[in-house]
Amino acid sequence: MKKLLVLMLLFLVGGGYYIYKKEGKILPYYEQLTKNHVGIEVNLQDAAQKEAHFVGSAKCKKCHKDNYNEWSHSMHPKMIQDVKKDPSAIVANFLQLPKDANFKLKNIVYTIGGKFKQRYMLEKDFNGTKDYVVGNYQWNSQIHKWQHFDTWDYWYKNAYPHDDMKVPTSTTCDGCHFTGFMSKQKRVELGIACEVCHGPASEHVKNPKSAVYLASLVDPSRQNEVCLQCHMRNRDNRLKNQNMSSIYGDARDYPIGYEPGKSLAKLKMVAPFEMGHATGEFYANGAGKHNRTQGNEFVHSAMAKHGITCINCHNPHTLQPTAQHNTGNALCLKCHAFNSIIGPHEKSLEAHTHHKANSKGSLCVECHMPKVGRHAPGSPFTVRSHMFGFVTPAQTLKYGMPKKTNACYACHQDKTMKTLQNDLESWGMVGWDKR
Ligand code: HEC
Ligand code: HEC
Ligand code: HEC
Ligand code: HEC
Ligand code: HEC
Ligand code: HEC
Ligand code: HEC
Ligand code: HEC
Structure with missing residues (x-):
């Protein structure tokens, strides 16, 4: 009898863990999302x-x-x-x-x-x-x-x-x-x-x-x-x-x-925007050219469509994370997990990013919140995108966006956009817009 109980307990814990891994860490948000x-x-x-x-x-x-x-x-x-x-x-x-x-x-x-x-x-x-x-x-x-x-x-x-x-x-x-x-x-x-x-x-x-x-x-x-x-x-x-x-x-x-x-x-x-058509305020993919566009961008994102909100990430009183106070990948890994249903679909950080785990090139925000906007003319690009997608070097050129707004190019300005696009293709990571 004891053995059976232990077995059942193991089964429950194991099963729970399996579901947790499979569904990612999104379960605590289930009530909000539904x-x-x-x-x-x-x-x-x-x-x-x-x-x-x-x-x-x-x-x-x-x-x-x-x-x-x-x-x-x-x-x-x-x-x-x-x-x-x-x-x-x-x-x-x-x-x-x-x-x-x-x-x-x-x-x-x-x-x-x-x-x-x-x-x-x-x-x-x-x-x-x-x-x-x-x-x-x-x-x-x-x-x-x-x-x-x-x-x-x-x-x-x-x-x-x-x-x-x-x-x-x-x-x-x-x-x-x-x-x-x-x-x-x-x-x-x-x-x-x-x-x-x-x-x-x-x-x-x-x-x-x-x-x-x-x-x-x-x-x-x-x-x-x-x-x-x-x-x-x-x-x-x-x-x-x-x-x-x-x-x-x-x-x-x-x-x-x-x-x-x-x-x-x-x-x-x-503010008016039609996908594919750039305006004074937005690039052709909907990313903002200036500051104060977090809302305009976020509504295009898969996260917003799935019921994720500003305050799932930002503490409404401290406002963190900000550029000065960012908890790094821990913020994203509150919900995301490797090899989980909501992604990333690879089994580890390095397998997903193709950068060393301790490299800047393994920080989620660097690739998924690239710096696309400026606060004033002549300012550096420092306004991070809130679309949470990924823009390949080829798409950056296609949308007529400045090269520096591309995540890969922002860190690898010694390489050409073509080389970076090739790197990405060799990693098998350009399927985004085809899914
Ligand atoms: C619809 C709301 C809204 C209106 C209208 C608005 N702002 Fe803002 N403003 C914001 C928000 C939100 C931010 C901060 C977010 C950001 O910059 O992305 C901001 C940022 C700024 C900043 C930069 C703050 C900093 O610390 O660097 C200045 C300066 C500013 N606004 C001035 C103005 C002036 C002047 C006007 C009127 C001509 C104006 N704003 C109209 C919402 C608004
Ligand atoms: C920018 C918007 C914003 C401002 C400004 C703001 N709050 Fe909040 N506050 C929120 C949101 C959103 C929540 C819900 C947070 C949650 O439940 O996770 C919240 C939660 C709370 C709560 C209940 C939950 C808790 O954290 O105890 C209290 C009390 C509260 N705020 C008081 C204040 C007071 C007092 C101020 C001013 C000193 C203030 N808030 C300023 C947006 C704001
Ligand atoms: C005299 C004390 C007192 C003052 C002053 C006061 N609050 Fe509260 N507040 C409370 C208490 C007590 C609760 C919990 C009420 C409850 O659970 O029914 C509360 C709850 C809240 C909540 C959470 C509401 C919810 O639905 O859970 C918010 C937000 C809040 N207060 C904001 C404010 C803001 C903003 C001010 C200032 C303009 C303020 N409070 C001033 C005592 C106060
Ligand atoms: C009444 C207008 C207003 C509302 C409502 C508002 N904000 Fe802001 N927010 C601003 C302005 C203006 C700034 C720029 C402040 C500055 O530079 O001093 C700002 C700045 C910020 C910043 C940057 C802080 C930093 O340290 O750089 C974050 C993050 C932010 N807001 C998030 C939020 C979130 C999340 C909410 C909703 C819970 C919210 N804001 C609601 C106007 C607003
Ligand atoms: C999935 C998480 C996430 C969501 C959802 C999110 N943000 Fe952010 N946001 C961040 C991170 C991370 C940063 C800081 C990036 C950095 O510079 O290191 C940031 C930066 C900002 C900033 C600029 C802060 C600065 O230091 O310049 C503002 C303003 C802002 N967010 C507002 C919002 C608003 C408004 C919403 C909802 C429409 C929102 N965010 C939704 C993660 C999120
Ligand atoms: C509160 C939970 C939560 C947090 C925190 C969160 N995400 Fe998400 N994320 C989701 C959900 C839910 C989806 C939608 C999954 C789907 O489409 O299957 C998603 C989707 C995504 C996607 C896929 C977008 C697409 O177009 O398919 C990316 C990229 C992403 N998140 C990046 C991030 C990054 C980067 C952070 C940290 C800054 C983050 N997420 C934080 C819940 C979250
Ligand atoms: C935040 C900065 C950053 C971003 C964004 C970034 N990288 Fe890197 N990358 C680095 C660093 C630092 C290295 C050095 C080795 C390491 O850390 O793995 C590197 C190494 C590499 C390497 C191997 C060494 C080399 O220089 O040939 C390739 C290939 C590469 N990155 C391509 C890319 C591509 C493609 C993207 C866009 C998907 C990208 N990187 C995004 C910082 C970045
Ligand atoms: C070096 C750049 C880079 C970094 C860093 C990065 N990603 Fe990605 N991510 C990508 C690319 C490129 C794709 C698109 C894959 C495709 O199209 O097949 C992607 C896709 C995704 C997706 C969609 C589902 C999937 O697996 O295709 C999610 C979710 C995601 N990333 C989350 C994250 C999180 C969370 C982090 C931080 C732990 C992170 N990413 C770090 C480049 C990066």
């Missing part, structure tokens, strides 16, 4: 939040110390900084500011960003309302240079005067950089704070039983919306049935009215 779709137009916001207003992150600190600390060390709260409160927010060299700049150091009210580039908000009155404009030079932090910048030179250029002093940040930028502006048109807090993702929380602060939005509880096809409200290239929603001249002076580059839980699809129009 949730019923609720539809993209359904409003998921709790009734209590419909009446609530924004109160700011300081109010959350007392009860959610850990989340608060994690978030406060991330880049999100630092997007907009008050120069009066913290002059060190300015990363530019003002001794080199070109003579034709329309601002001086003393005119700056807020800095925007700084990791890749920094722009400057100047106060300006628009028909009696206090608003802001962006200075006509930006500091490129990657190449340490001032560069000319025009606020109007985007898809909405025919909706604004071609004069940087006449384009307000309220319509073109602030929805994505201040908390509260997207839905209530009020700059409640500088930068990206708690309520941007959890919704207005005045009721919850009074009574913690009153619900706030928690993206991880909803259908994965809706989960990304809290990130996509900002991390995506858009068009003004009204262009679905109006033309540019009818929104003159008011073209919005962000989904005005969005609050976590509301239907994002109803409030914005995604």
Whole structure:
């Protein structure tokens, strides 16, 4: 009898292990991946939040110390900084500011960003309302240079005067950089704070039983919306049935009215793209030429189609992984396993990558998240693709993409694209687009 029990136990453990190997490590995500779709137009916001207003992150600190600390060390709260409160927010060299700049150091009210580039908000009155404009030079932090910048030179250029002093940040930028502006048109807090993702929380602060939005509880096809409200290239929603001249002076580059839980699809129009046709924003395969295209790219990926979301990889409070804090292959191997159903289909790391295990050429992100975009003209390619596919050297040339955006070429610039394509073919690894 004992023997039989032991045998049965062994069988169970062994069988479990076999399934685990076969299915990869994706099983823990099974519930997420098989949730019923609720539809993209359904409003998921709790009734209590419909009446609530924004109160700011300081109010959350007392009860959610850990989340608060994690978030406060991330880049999100630092997007907009008050120069009066913290002059060190300015990363530019003002001794080199070109003579034709329309601002001086003393005119700056807020800095925007700084990791890749920094722009400057100047106060300006628009028909009696206090608003802001962006200075006509930006500091490129990657190449340490001032560069000319025009606020109007985007898809909405025919909706604004071609004069940087006449384009307000309220319509073109602030929805994505201040908390509260997207839905209530009020700059409640500088930068990206708690309520941007959890919704207005005045009721919850009074009574913690009153619900706030928690993206991880909803259908994965809706989960990304809290990130996509900002991390995506858009068009003004009204262009679905109006033309540019009818929104003159008011073209919005962000989904005005969005609050976590509301239907994002109803409030914005995604930047147009048709597979096979390059645009000013995208290469012919859908990869972004610039920054802020994570959402546009991710929707093309097999991972998004299978219900994987931004927060399966990124901690929403620390934001890691980032270029500075990356856990390497461990992140991908949370779900992927060698010789598993979701791949890689080879039996080991070296058999899949054809590089030594400890080589940079064996890092998943180097081949599957190649650096395809730039943050500003003249910047190096540092924006990593979120399509999670693989672009062969031959495809890079076919799509008319710069050679340096190819994963193999980025590390092997001493070789030709043809040689690298041959290497790949000799490994038997060019079947991607034929599957
Ligand atoms: C007085 C203490 C208190 C304050 C202030 C407070 N919370 Fe909470 N919060 C709680 C408690 C307690 C829970 C757990 C509630 C429960 O399980 O029903 C909670 C839960 C949450 C959750 C998880 C919700 C869920 O469905 O699991 C989020 C998100 C959240 N709070 C965000 C915030 C934000 C953002 C703020 C600031 C605007 C804030 N809280 C302020 C006490 C507080
Ligand atoms: C960029 C969006 C974003 C911001 C900003 C953000 N959160 Fe969250 N938060 C999320 C998401 C998404 C989850 C769900 C994570 C999960 O369940 O894996 C979450 C989970 C939580 C939870 C419940 C689970 C837990 O980790 O305890 C609390 C409480 C919370 N956040 C509070 C806050 C507070 C307080 C702030 C501001 C200091 C904040 N959040 C800022 C997106 C955000
Ligand atoms: C309200 C707009 C907004 C929302 C919502 C938002 N982000 Fe961001 N995010 C930004 C901006 C702006 C930056 C650049 C911050 C900076 O440079 O200071 C950024 C930066 C980041 C970074 C890079 C951090 C670094 O250290 O370089 C990551 C990763 C990121 N966001 C992930 C997310 C995820 C995941 C979500 C959803 C859970 C999300 N964001 C929601 C606007 C937003
Ligand atoms: C739809 C949302 C959205 C709008 C509108 C928007 N941004 Fe951003 N912006 C982001 C996000 C998200 C990031 C960070 C992600 C990335 O760069 O890939 C970012 C990054 C930046 C950065 C670089 C930050 C850094 O630390 O290097 C600057 C500067 C910036 N934006 C300025 C502007 C200005 C000026 C406008 C208006 C003319 C504007 N943005 C409009 C969402 C937006
Ligand atoms: C499968 C995992 C995965 C998913 C899903 C994912 N990311 Fe990322 N993301 C990464 C990794 C890894 C990096 C950092 C790569 C590096 O530079 O080392 C990154 C980088 C970024 C960055 C730039 C950070 C920097 O340091 O420049 C932003 C912004 C970002 N992701 C936003 C998003 C958003 C928004 C989504 C959802 C639409 C998303 N990511 C989905 C893995 C993922
Ligand atoms: C939360 C789970 C999860 C994580 C984490 C994850 N993946 Fe995936 N990945 C999936 C699923 C599910 C699929 C779809 C499998 C299929 O099509 O059979 C997939 C598919 C892929 C594919 C195939 C794409 C195609 O077009 O066929 C690649 C490449 C990939 N992932 C790379 C990565 C990389 C690189 C990372 C780390 C940065 C990563 N994955 C992290 C779950 C994950
Ligand atoms: C992140 C950098 C990186 C990427 C991406 C990369 N390699 Fe490598 N590669 C290396 C390094 C470093 C070596 C040195 C030997 C080793 O580590 O295995 C190497 C070695 C090689 C070798 C054998 C030695 C030689 O130079 O002839 C070939 C062939 C090769 N790579 C081809 C490729 C191809 C094809 C791709 C694209 C699928 C690629 N590599 C992607 C870094 C990279
Ligand atoms: C040297 C480049 C390189 C590296 C590094 C790399 N891959 Fe791949 N990967 C490829 C290529 C090329 C393909 C396409 C194979 C084909 O078309 O037959 C591929 C295919 C895949 C697929 C699709 C299923 C399959 O096996 O064809 C998955 C999943 C995947 N890789 C995951 C990963 C993960 C996870 C890592 C890190 C542990 C990783 N890859 C590292 C080049 C690489």
